Amino acid sequence: MTEKMNLIVNRIPSPTWNWLKMNEIRAKEVAVSSDAAFSLLLPEGMGGYVASASRLPQVRTGLGYDLDRAFETVRQTSRLITIPEGDHFVQPARVEMDLSARKATGNQLEIHAAHDSEATVIVNLHALKDQKGDALVQIKYDIQKHAVLKLVTVQSAGQGLRVFFDLGGQLADSARFELTQVILGGQSCYGNYSALEGESSSVSTEIAYLIGQDESLDMNYVAIHTGRKTDTVMKVSGVLEDNARKNFRGTIDFRRGAKGATGNELEEVLLMSDDVVNQTIPVILCQEEDVEGNHGASIGKLDESLLFYLQSRGLSLDEIYQMMSRAKIEAVSSKIEDQKTREDILAVLDQREG
Numbered sequence: 001m002t003e004k005m006n007l008i009v010n011r012i013p014s015p016t017w018n019w020l021k022m023n024e025i026r027a028k029e030v031a032v033s034s035d036a037a038f039s040l041l042l043p044e045g046m047g048g049y050v051a052s053a054s055r056l057p058q059v060r061t062g063l064g065y066d067l068d069r070a071f072e073t074v075r076q077t078s079r080l081i082t083i084p085e086g087d088h089f090v091q092p093a094r095v096e097m098d099l100s101a102r103k104a105t106g107n108q109l110e111i112h113a114a115h116d117s118e119a120t121v122i123v124n125l126h127a128l129k130d131q132k133g134d135a136l137v138q139i140k141y142d143i144q145k146h147a148v149l150k151l152v153t154v155q156s157a158g159q160g161l162r163v164f165f166d167l168g169g170q171l172a173d174s175a176r177f178e179l180t181q182v183i184l185g186g187q188s189c190y191g192n193y194s195a196l197e198g199e200s201s202s203v204s205t206e207i208a209y210l211i212g213q214d215e216s217l218d219m220n221y222v223a224i225h226t227g228r229k230t231d232t233v234m235k236v237s238g239v240l241e242d243n244a245r246k247n248f249r250g251t252i253d254f255r256r257g258a259k260g261a262t263g264n265e266l267e268e269v270l271l272m273s274d275d276v277v278n279q280t281i282p283v284i285l286c287q288e289e290d291v292e293g294n295h296g297a298s299i300g301k302l303d304e305s306l307l308f309y310l311q312s313r314g315l316s317l318d319e320i321y322q323m324m325s326r327a328k329i330e331a332v333s334s335k336i337e338d339q340k341t342r343e344d345i346l347a348v349l350d351q352r353e354g
Contacts, residue, residue: 001074002033002104009063009164009189010220012249014283022247022281025189025218030162031104031134034074038098038107040081043091046119047082054078056110056140061168062191062220067138071108078108081121083147085114092120092152092338099125099161103133110140113147113175120150122341125163129185129351132160141169143177145198150178152336156348157186159214165190173198173227182333183209183217183238184348191220196230196261203231208332209238209246210325210352216245223251225258225291232263237332239325240269240276252293253285261288265295270302270328272321322353 011024042048054068055078061067081093099105111121125137143149157163163186171177175198183190194203203223211217223232234250252263265282282295302324310320326349333345 002031003073004029005032005070005073006030007066007070009066010191010218010249011064012220012281012283013222013251013253014285016281020279022249022279027162027189032070032074032136033104033106034076035102035105036107037102037105039096040079041094042081043089043093045084045087046089046093047084049080049082051078051080054108054110054140055080056142059140059168059170060193060195061138061140061166062193062222063164063166063189067136067164067166070136071106071138074106076106076108078110081109081111083111083113083117083119086116088118089120092122095121095123097123097125097137099127099133099135100131105135107137109138111149113141113143113149115144116146118148120152120337122338123153124341124344125153125155127157127161129158130160131158134162136164138166141177143169143171143175145172146174148176148178152180152338152341154182154341154345155186155188156184159185159187161186163188167192170195171198171201171203173200175201177203179203179205180332180336181207182329182345183207184352185210185212185215187216189218193222195224195226196232197227199228201227201230204233205235206332206335207236208329210329211238211240211244211246213242213244218247220249221251222253223263224253224255225261225263226255228258229260230258231261234265237268237328238270239272239328240278241272241325243273243275245277247279249281249283250295251283251285254288254291254293256287258288259290261291263293267297269299270324271300272325
């Protein structure tokens with residue numbers, strides 16, 4: 001079942017001036033399909049089930065309500081991953097999303113991490129460079145007391161594929177969510193909404209992206225602090241080439257009662273062309289006095305003296321740009337514990353450079 005829908009996604013929690021065109025994204029004629037495009041490989045002892053609908057309908061997500069509405073319209077089923085209480089998994093769960101043969105897909109996944117459990121889930125979304133169409137992905141997570149969920153997502157796509165990658169979840173006392181995302185190409189909307197409800201819960205987000213000719217990336221990442229002594233870290237690092245466009249909204253919201261909470265945002269953007277468009281809105285909202293929030297950004301081109309030095313060592317401009325772009329991605333991908341995923345990312349970089 002496939003429906004064409006207009007979607008409003010990535011609405012910023014605290015709107016800014018309308019003329020900036022940063023408050024939200026309006027996507028027209030999005031093909032929403034009930035055709036899922038993923039396979040699931042779970043380590044022994046981890047549960048995998050199919051549900052007729054979401055078990056976490058109350059959980060908000062980064063892209064927003066319209067993704068829920070879209071999946072409800074096409075009656076999409078949801079796949080559940082359950083991590084049993086007290087179990088600590090060494091091997092990751094793998095979710096492969098091959099979009100090469102589909103013009104429209106809808107993929108809904110939920111991860112339930114029980115008390116004192118720990119697991120890594122790796123999502124690999126890939127398509128042919130000339131693939132066109134729409135891909136919707138929504139992942140919701142429920143992390144119970146003292147549980148740790150490490151989520152790694154990797155995307156490789158071309159300029160003809162629109163990807164809507166939506167995350168959202170809730171954290172109980174001392175729960176930890178570690179999110180690593182590598183985005184290589186595509187016309188993408190990404191978002192995450194984390195509700196840090198439990199005391200001493202924490203969210204760590206690290207994102208690397210490489211966006212090139214006729215590609216775009218729109219991001220909306222939100223951390224809501226209601227629990228005491230909660231902590232958020234957002235690190236976003238990327239490269240814009242040719243006429244690429246990128247928007248980043250990062251919101252840390254300290255609600256009343258979140259005493260002792262901390263939050264930090266850091267963004268680094270390397271601009272490889274005069275034709276790129278880069279927009280960033282870091283937001284820190286505060287209803288509680290005893291909190292600490294910081295944000296910083298480093299945005300610019302390669303230093304002229306560095307270019308001169310590298311050229312004097314025999315490197316061409318194209319080689320320098322490729323080397324620096326690759327270094328940005330590898331700085332994040334090298335932290336991924338899974339060797340296969342690191343190798344997959346390097347292979348995609350080789351293809352883009354070729």
